[in-house]
Amino acid sequence: MRISQFHLATQREVPNDAEIVSHQLMIRTGMIRKLTSGIYTWTPLGLRVLRKVEQVVREEMNASGCLEVLMPAIQPAELWQETDRWDAFGPLLLKITDRAGREFAFGPTHEEVMTDFARAELRSYKQLPICFYQIQTKFRDEIRPRFGVMRAREFLMKDGYSFHMDEACLDDFYQIMHATYSRIFERLGLNFKAVEADSGNIGGATSHEFHVLADSGEDQLAHVPGAQYAANVERAEAVAVGERAAPTEELKTIDTPNAKTIEDLVEQFDQPIEKTIKTLIVEASAESEHDLVALLVRGDHELNDIKAEKLEIVASPLKMATDEQIKKAVGASPGSLGPLNLPLPIIADRQVALMSDFSAGANVDGKHHFGLNWERDLPLPDVADLRKVVAGDPAPDGSGEIELIRGIEVGHIFQLGRKYSEAMNAVVMDEQGRGTHPAMGCYGIGVSRIVAAAIEQNYDERGIVWPEPMAPFKVVILPLNGHKSHRVKEFAESLYDTLTEAGVEVLLDDRNQRPGVMFADAELIGIPHTVVVSDRGLDQGTIEYRPRGSEQREVDMNQIGAFLLGHL
RNA sequence: CGGGGCGUAGCGCAGCCUGGUAGCGCAACUGCUUUGGGAGCAGUAGGUCGCAGGUUCAAAUCCUGCCGCCCCGACCA
Numbered sequence: 001m002r003i004s005q006f007h008l009a010t011q012r013e014v015p016n017d018a019e020i021v022s023h024q025l026m027i028r029t030g031m032i033r034k035l036t037s038g039i040y041t042w043t044p045l046g047l048r049v050l051r052k053v054e055q056v057v058r059e060e061m062n063a064s065g066c067l068e069v070l071m072p073a074i075q076p077a078e079l080w081q082e083t084d085r086w087d088a089f090g091p092l093l094l095k096i097t098d099r100a101g102r103e104f105a106f107g108p109t110h111e112e113v114m115t116d117f118a119r120a121e122l123r124s125y126k127q128l129p130i131c132f133y134q135i136q137t138k139f140r141d142e143i144r145p146r147f148g149v150m151r152a153r154e155f156l157m158k159d160g161y162s163f164h165m166d167e168a169c170l171d172d173f174y175q176i177m178h179a180t181y182s183r184i185f186e187r188l189g190l191n192f193k194a195v196e197a198d199s200g201n202i203g204g205a206t207s208h209e210f211h212v213l214a215d216s217g218e219d220q221l222a223h224v225p226g227a228q229y230a231a232n233v234e235r236a237e238a239v240a241v242g243e244r245a246a247p248t249e250e251l252k253t254i255d256t257p258n259a260k261t262i263e264d265l266v267e268q269f270d271q272p273i274e275k276t277i278k279t280l281i282v283e284a285s286a287e288s289e290h291d292l293v294a295l296l297v298r299g300d301h302e303l304n305d306i307k308a309e310k311l312e313i314v315a316s317p318l319k320m321a322t323d324e325q326i327k328k329a330v331g332a333s334p335g336s337l338g339p340l341n342l343p344l345p346i347i348a349d350r351q352v353a354l355m356s357d358f359s360a361g362a363n364v365d366g367k368h369h370f371g372l373n374w375e376r377d378l379p380l381p382d383v384a385d386l387r388k389v390v391a392g393d394p395a396p397d398g399s400g401e402i403e404l405i406r407g408i409e410v411g412h413i414f415q416l417g418r419k420y421s422e423a424m425n426a427v428v429m430d431e432q433g434r435g436t437h438p439a440m441g442c443y444g445i446g447v448s449r450i451v452a453a454a455i456e457q458n459y460d461e462r463g464i465v466w467p468e469p470m471a472p473f474k475v476v477i478l479p480l481n482g483h484k485s486h487r488v489k490e491f492a493e494s495l496y497d498t499l500t501e502a503g504v505e506v507l508l509d510d511r512n513q514r515p516g517v518m519f520a521d522a523e524l525i526g527i528p529h530t531v532v533v534s535d536r537g538l539d540q541g542t543i544e545y546r547p548r549g550s551e552q553r554e555v556d557m558n559q560i561g562a563f564l565l566g567h568l
Numbered sequence: 569c570g571g572g573g574c575g576u577a578g579c580g581c582a583g584c585c586u587g588g589u590a591g592c593g594c595a596a597c598u599g600c601u602u603u604g605g606g607a608g609c610a611g612u613a614g615g616u617c618g619c620a621g622g623u624u625c626a627a628a629u630c631c632u633g634c635c636g637c638c639c640c641g642a643c644c645a
Contacts (some may be wrong), residue, residue: 012606013580013594017638027579037637091569092643109645143569143643157645209645218644305642317642412645446645481603516605524606534604544604 001473002496002508007044010521020216022455023148025464029525031451038145038153045525046451048472050156053450054135056187056469057158064180066131066160071113073137077103079112083423094141106139111420111442114161118438119426125165128428128438129173133160135447150408150452151218160443165430167417170439174206174415177443181210181411184445189467190454193407195221196231198306206415210445211407212453221407222389227399234306236389237396240350249357249371257366260335262299265359265368273300277352277360277372279337281321281329281344288313288345292321292329296339296348298355301387308386313345336361339378340369346381353383408453409446416440464526465549473507474568475499476527478519480534483512491543491557492533498561504568523548529564 009030018024026032031046042050058068074096080086086093086105094106107113114132122128135158145153160177164170178194185192190212197209209232211221223230231237259265266273276299284290293313297303309316326334329344338360339346359370374380393402420426421437430436451470458465468474479485479492492508499506507527509518522530532544542554545563555563 010606011579011595015579016574016581019639034637090643138645140644144639144641146639151644155645159645409645444645449645484603512603514603514605514607516603516607518606519604520606532604536604 001506002510004510006507008521008525009043009045010524018148020147020150020456021459022150022216022452025455025459025524026148026452029464032149034148038142038151040149040152040154045472049451049466049470050448052470052472053188053447054156054158057184057445057447058135060180060184060187061133061158061160064131064176066133066162069117069132069134070136071107071110071117071134073107073139074104075107075110075113077105079116079424080105083112083420085112092140092142094139107136108138108140109157109444110134110136110159111161111416111440112424115420115424115426115440118161118163118421119424122163122426122428122438125428125430125436129162129164129169131160131162131173131441131443133158133443148452149448152448155446156448158443158445158447162441162443163421163428163438164441165428165436165438167415167439170415170417170441171206174413174441177413177441178208181413181443181445185210185212185410187469188450188454189469190450191457192410193221193223193230193405195223195407196235197412198232198235205417208413209409210411210413212410212450212457213405213407214453214456215406216456217406217408219407219409221405222393222395222402223405224395224400225403227395229395229397229399229402233388233404234304236402238304238350238385238387238389239394239396240354241394242354244354244374245356247356247371247373247376249373251372251377252370253362254368254370255366256336256368259368260333264335266299269359269368269370271359271370274298275355275358276300277338277355277358278303279339279342279361281326281334281337282308283315283319283321283325284313284345285315290345292325292344294337294339294342294344294346295386296346296352296381297387298349298351301349301351301390303386304388307384311347311384313347330363332361332363332365336363336365336367338362338369338372339381340372341378347384347386348381349386350383351387353380408449408456410450410453411443411445413443414441416442458526460549462520463524466526466528468528471505471526471528473505473527475504475506475529475531475564476522477506477508477531477533478515478522479509480515480518480532482510482533485535487538488533488535491538495531495533495543495561499564502565504565529567531560531564 011028014024014028018027030043032040034040077086096104138157139154142153162173192212194208194210197207220233222233222236259268262276265271278297278299280295281292284293305318308314309318356373358372362369389402391404395402418437427435428438455464477492479488482489496508528548530546537543541557543557543560545555546552
C-alpha cells in the first residue's frame, strides 16, 4: 500500500476525553473515530488490525471443529421473554420497536437466538456434540462507556455455543476451548493469563476468564507466581490463616466518641488493625424473612460483594443498608456497630471466626467493646468466605502465596449446563429415543477489546509497538527525499514491488514528507519493520533496517529484500 | 441513576466574571525556500459560539429550559 493511496490520518494532539494510552493512541494513529458515546468507526488502518485479530480467532475456532454462522443483530422480544431475560438483563438491553409496535432488542449476546436455532436444527444425539460460533457486532447499553473501544457500547465479539448430550462431554469440550483460547492469545503475541471466574448473569457453574495483563486493567487477579493457581479476585477463595487463640483479655466497654471508622479506632486506641472487626449491614433477600443482615470482616479486610450476594440470606444485587435503616434496626450509627447484642442475623468471615481479644462497636453510639471473645462473650455466628483476598494470602490449593496483578478481560468461557435448553425447550433424542435437553457451553472473545488491550501492553513514548501478528502492515519503506533523488525513489519502488509480490503487507511512504514526519508516523502506528532508503546509505551500498522497539542496523542494499523476507 | 465538569473552526484551547469587531496554536489549502527526527516565510480558507426561549438598543458573554459529551461509583467481551 502506498500512503498516497491510503487514508493515513495521524494527529499530534489527542482529544481531551481520551484517558488511557490505548484510547489516545488509537485516536492519534487514526485507527478509530468516535461517532457518539461508546460507538466508533474503524478507519482503514484500524480495520486492518481488527481483521487480523478476527482471522486468528476464526482459524483457531475452525481448527477446533467449531462451525461459523452469522446470526441477526436484531432479536425479537419473545425469545428473551422465554428465558426471562427481557426484564432480567435490565437497561443493558437496547430495546427497539418496529412500525407495527413489535419489540426487539439489539443483541448483547446470543444465547436465546442460538438456542432457538438449535431447537430447530438439532434433533438427534448423532448430531452432537456440535459448536457454532459467530463474529459479530453486539450492543450493550453500558451505564458508562469509556476508554474508547475498551468498554464501548457497540463492539465486535466472537461468541460460540456448544451442545452436548451430557456433562462429561461438555467438560471435555470446555477443556478444548480453554486450550483453543490459549492458542489464540499466544498466536496474537499477547501476555495473558487464564483465571477462574465468576459467571455473572450469563449463568452456569464452571467458568474461566482470559486476561491480557496490563497495569491499566480494570480487573484484579489473584495468582501464585510460578504455580497453577489463578483466579479473578471476585472469585478467589480466601483461606483463613492460623487458629483461634485462647482469650487473654477481659471484655471492656470503652467510650470512643471520636472513633467513627476502623482507622480512628486503630489510631486513637492503639489497637492492632488485625484485632478489629468491621460490621457491614446489607439488605436481606426477600426469601430470608429478615430486612437486614450483618456481615463481619476483619478491620483490614474488604468485603467481596460477589461472595456476599451469593449467600441465600443476602439480597442480590448487594445493597448496603442506609444510615436510617441501620439506626432504626440497631439504634446506633454505622461507626459504632458490632456483633455483641446485635439484633440481626450475623455472618462472619472465616478469618473473623478465628479472632480473639478483638474490638468492635457496641451498638451504642460512641462506645466500643474491647477484648471480645467468641463463645465466651457471644456465640460464634454463621461463618462464610466473605472477604477479598489480599496479597500474601495462601492460595486455596496450597500452592503458595497469592500475588495480585491487573488484567483486561478479553475472553470468557462458561459451562452453562441446561439453563437455556430447558427454558427454551430445546430437545434432542438420545440413544433410547428419549427427549433430552442438551448441556451447553458458551465461549466469548472481545475482538475489538483485544485491539485496545494489545496496545495497553505494547507501546512506548513514540507510539504503538504492535505484536507482529496484529500489525496493520509488516514493513514500512521510508525513501528519504525520494522526490528529489531518483535512485532513492527507484530503489524504494523496486523493494516495494519485491515485497508486495512476495505477499508481504508493506507500506510505502511516498508522501514527499520530511524525514522527521515519516519516522514519527511509522513509529506512531507501530509497524514492526522500518526500512530507510537514503542517498547517504546508497553511497555506502547499505539500507537502514529498524525493527520497532529495538536497535537499527545497516544491511547490504543487495541483500535487503532477502534479509527482510528472512525476518518476516 | 447519583455526584462533579465541559460544549467557541477538523483537533487542543482563550474570550464569558465586567454584554458592543470571535481569537490563538496545531491540522488544511497556495507559492517560494528547506529536506536524517513532527520545517521557515508569505498568503488563503474555515465558526448557526450545542439547541430553544427570555432580558437588552445590542448576547459567545446575563437568565430559564432542553440536548450532547466527559470524569468518579455499581455493570461487562
